[in-house]
Amino acid sequence: MNATEIGQARSAVAQGAAVRLTGLRKHYGQVRAVDGVDLTIAPGEVVALLGPNGAGKSTTIDMILGLSRPDAGTVSVFGAEPSGAIADGVIGAMLQGGALLDDATVGEMVGMVASLHRTPMPVAEALRRAGIEELAKRRGNKLSGGQKQRVRFAVALVSDPDLLLLDEPTAAMDVGSRREFWRSMQAFTDTGRTVLFATHYLEEAEEFADRVVLMRGGRVVADGSVAEVRALAGGRTLRAVAPGATKTAIAELPGVTEYQVRGDRIAVSSNDSDATLRALLTACPAAHDIEITAIGLEGAFLTLTADEETGR
Ligand SMILES: Nc1ncnc2c1ncn2[C@@H]1O[C@H](COP(=O)(O)OP(=O)(O)OP(=O)(O)O)[C@@H](O)[C@H]1O
Numbered sequence: 087m088n089a090t091e092i093g094q095a096r097s098a099v100a101q102g103a104a105v106r107l108t109g110l111r112k113h114y115g116q117v118r119a120v121d122g123v124d125l126t127i128a129p130g131e132v133v134a135l136l137g138p139n140g141a142g143k144s145t146t147i148d149m150i151l152g153l154s155r156p157d158a159g160t161v162s163v164f165g166a167e168p169s170g171a172i173a174d175g176v177i178g179a180m181l182q183g184g185a186l187l188d189d190a191t192v193g194e195m196v197g198m199v200a201s202l203h204r205t206p207m208p209v210a211e212a213l214r215r216a217g218i219e220e221l222a223k224r225r226g227n228k229l230s231g232g233q234k235q236r237v238r239f240a241v242a243l244v245s246d247p248d249l250l251l252l253d254e255p256t257a258a259m260d261v262g263s264r265r266e267f268w269r270s271m272q273a274f275t276d277t278g279r280t281v282l283f284a285t286h287y288l289e290e291a292e293e294f295a296d297r298v299v300l301m302r303g304g305r306v307v308a309d310g311s312v313a314e315v316r317a318l319a320g321g322r323t324l325r326a327v328a329p330g331a332t333k334t335a336i337a338e339l340p341g342v343t344e345y346q347v348r349g350d351r352i353a354v355s356s357n358d359s360d361a362t363l364r365a366l367l368t369a370c371p372a373a374h375d376i377e378i379t380a381i382g383l384e385g386a387f388l389t390l391t392a393d394e395e396t397g398r
Pocket residue numbers: 114117118119120137138139140141142143144145146
């Protein structure tokens with residue numbers, strides 16, 4: 087079983103999926119924004135949606151929210167249509183650039199959204215969880231970009247949702263605000279809520295997600311834990327000082343998927359680092375300062391989202 091299958095099987099056994107997408111497709115003219123996505127997210131999972139620009143992350147989130155209608159396939163949220171789940175306050179969402187009111191205070195804005203729901207959490211609690219209690223009386227047009235994001239977070243939380251959908255939630259935040267945001271988020275997920283977040287910050291996925299779903303060209307290209315996705319990219323990096331090693335000799339080492347040679351220094355990506363190392367020491371017995379490291383999530387991301395024709 088590969089990591090994609092493990093991710094799907096693990097979710098499928100969970101009772102009553104939080105989110106289930108089957109054969110989801112959305113085209114804009116010739117652009118296949120989402121091109122056959124099957125995805126099941128179990129209650130309580132924290133899932134990072136990764137992918138380069140235009141991979142289809144926002145389009146997928148919009149369809150889960152019922153903001154955009156699929157051309158084909160189905161979306162269900164806790165067994166219901168998105169519109170039903172939204173009306174029941176089951177879903178909270180934080181979207182890229184979601185509009186805020188310039189003339190209303192933060193407390194009023196969050197209060198207005200709370201009034202739309204049957205069982206909201208107290209406004210003060212939503213502000214506290216989003217870390218913006220001191221901004222309750224500040225008007226929308228006096229907020230910084232990062233503060234606006236926190237207000238959007240409070241708006242997403244106030245219905246006390248079981249599922250949070252976050253599209254690049256920390257995009258406008260500085261490092262301190264991001265750390266604070268994820269601390270609040272962890273307090274929320276510790277209560278067993280489900281979170282799906284799209285991000286470009288790989289370290290956020292690495293640190294906060296139970297599971298990583300990697301999209302490219304409207305499709306899911308990897309799905310599993312951070313360790314599983316890293317392993318899918320196959321590999322390790324071997325660095326060494328290899329006097330006299332030529333590019334041709336390095337390219338021909340077994341297991342090599344990519345390589346760089348700068349003077350005596352080589353850096354090789356390999357899907358069989360043991361075989362690469364043995365062959366290197368045979369071809370170049372003077373090789374020294376050898377270092378083998380596991381590929382990071384960033385390396386896996388780049389490998390798995392590279393265009394096929396430029397994969398090597
Ligand atoms: N309303 C639209 N009209 C036409 N094309 C669209 C529309 N929305 C998205 N697209 C196209 O669909 C593709 C997927 O876009 P989407 O916004 O879902 O990607 P993304 O992974 O969220 O990207 P990013 O990381 O840049 O936010 C892109 O090629 C985009 O240009």
